[in-house]
Amino acid sequence: MRVGVVTFPGTLDDRDAARAVEYAGAEAVSLWHGSDDLKHVDAVVLPGGFSYGDYLRCGAISAKAPIMKSIIIAAEHGFPVLGICNGFQVLAEAHLLPGALTRNADMHFLCTDQTLKIENNKTLWTNGFSVGQEILIPMKNAEGNFNCDDATLNELESEGRVIARYVGVNPNGSRAGIAGITNKRGNVVGLMPHPEHAIDLLTGPSKDGLTFFTSVLHAMVK
Amino acid sequence: MGKIIVEVMLKPEILDPQGQAVGNALPRLGFTFAQSVRQGKRFEIEVAGEPTQAMLADVEKAAEEFLANTVIETFVVKVEK
Numbered sequence: 136m137r138v139g140v141v142t143f144p145g146t147l148d149d150r151d152a153a154r155a156v157e158y159a160g161a162e163a164v165s166l167w168h169g170s171d172d173l174k175h176v177d178a179v180v181l182p183g184g185f186s187y188g189d190y191l192r193c194g195a196i197s198a199k200a201p202i203m204k205s206i207i208i209a210a211e212h213g214f215p216v217l218g219i220c221n222g223f224q225v226l227a228e229a230h231l232l233p234g235a236l237t238r239n240a241d242m243h244f245l246c247t248d249q250t251l252k253i254e255n256n257k258t259l260w261t262n263g264f265s266v267g268q269e270i271l272i273p274m275k276n277a278e279g280n281f282n283c284d285d286a287t288l289n290e291l292e293s294e295g296r297v298i299a300r301y302v303g304v305n306p307n308g309s310r311a312g313i314a315g316i317t318n319k320r321g322n323v324v325g326l327m328p329h330p331e332h333a334i335d336l337l338t339g340p341s342k343d344g345l346t347f348f349t350s351v352l353h354a355m356v357k
Numbered sequence: 358m359g360k361i362i363v364e365v366m367l368k369p370e371i372l373d374p375q376g377q378a379v380g381n382a383l384p385r386l387g388f389t390f391a392q393s394v395r396q397g398k399r400f401e402i403e404v405a406g407e408p409t410q411a412m413l414a415d416v417e418k419a420a421e422e423f424l425a426n427t428v429i430e431t432f433v434v435k436v437e438k
Contacts, residue, residue: 192426199423228426235428237367242374282371282429308372 136355138348139166139176141206141222143197147184148219148331155331156180159348168200178215178259178351179206181222183275183329193236193278194224203229215259215351216323220276223315223325232316232325233291234283239276240308248340249274249328250302251314255295258321263350269302270343274328281309281316281327291316298324359408360437361416365425366397400424401437408436 138156140163142149153163164176168186173179187196197203203225210216210231218226226232239245250271253264264270283291288310291297299315307327315326330344367373373395380394404412416434425432 191424195423195426227428233428235426237371237429238374240372240374242378280372284428 136161136178136352137164137174137176138162138351139164139173139179141166141168141179141181141202143168143184143186143200143225145184145186145188146182146221148182148329149184151329152180152182152219152331155334155345155348158334158345159352161348161352166202168197168202171201171205173202173205173209177355179209179217180331181206181216181218181225182331183220183222186221186225189278192224192228194221194226194228197221197225198228207231210318210323213320213322215354217260217347217351218323218325219329219331220279220327223327224278226323226325231323232318233287234281234310234316236276236278236327237280237282238278239280239306244275244277245279245306246273246275247306248272249306249314251299251328252302253299255298255317255321257295258298258317258324258350259354260324260347260350261298261317262354263346270299270333270346271341272328272330272333272344273340274306276307276327279309279327280307281313283310294319299326299328359404359406361402361404361408361413362435362437363400363402363416363420363424363432364397364435365400365420365430365432367395367430371429 138161140152156163253268300312330347333339333344376395420432
């Protein structure tokens with residue numbers, strides 16, 4: 136199985152994302168923002184960073200990149216896409232996920248290990264978790280405050296599309312403590328904290344993050 | 358040469374920590390006039406000749422799709438005289 140990892144100008148976490156893909160047992164394939172070629176991968180990760188220096192809005196310019204045109208078409212047909220941090224912002228700007236990520240309520244850049252509660256294990260990226268499971272993974276962002284209107288929030292909640300929520304104090308003002316969401320079909324997932332940094336105890340606070348990457352492998356070989 | 362202006366503001370219900378930080382700093386500088394501050398963006402777009410209706414319609418579309426995120430922002434398109 137081949138999992139693509141997209142590099143935009145200013146992406147930081149593509150190497151860690153590729154490493155997580157390989158730890159999970161898949162082949163990591165580098166994809167370039169300026170090409171529309173998905174290189175026959177079976178899934179795609181949009182990693183974290185500061186693509187285009189967060190110019191205009193976080194993820195806004197990347198959402199219009201040539202590779203995103205191919206990803207949007209594929210995602211609409213059920214292709215698995217995981218957006219982490221800046222990747223989540225790109226997915227929201229590309230309208231593959233609803234809502235928007237805005238500035239953290241307390242003005243701080245957050246950099247901490249964060250406990251999350253998994254609420255949906257039906258998606259392609261979360262099927263290895265159990266509902267209610269608490270995981271500890273790093274979080275680092277200045278614009279992770281998930282915002283959406285009431286109708287969208289009601290839709291997300293009633294359809295069980297919140298995949299993970301912050302445990303304890305809401306770190307950034309996100310509506311309903313939302314850390315991650317999925318689309319209706321469960322193939323596109325956006326998550327603000329960083330599972331790719333929590334796959335090995337040598338470099339992360341836990342190995343909890345690896346389950347996102349093994350989940351998609353499991354889903355694809357079934 | 359003409360100039361088209363696009364102004365983008367966060368919707369009133371969206372928290373603006375950046376504007377708040379500016380608003381909180383003003384009194385420290387002795388400026389006591391502000392009850393609140395919200396910060397937006399202004400795009401100045403130079404075009405060849407006087408802006409046409411078709412051009413303005415295109416700018417409107419670009420603002421809707423790209424310059425603003427209408428999930429959280431509103432925008433206004435104007436021609437600068």
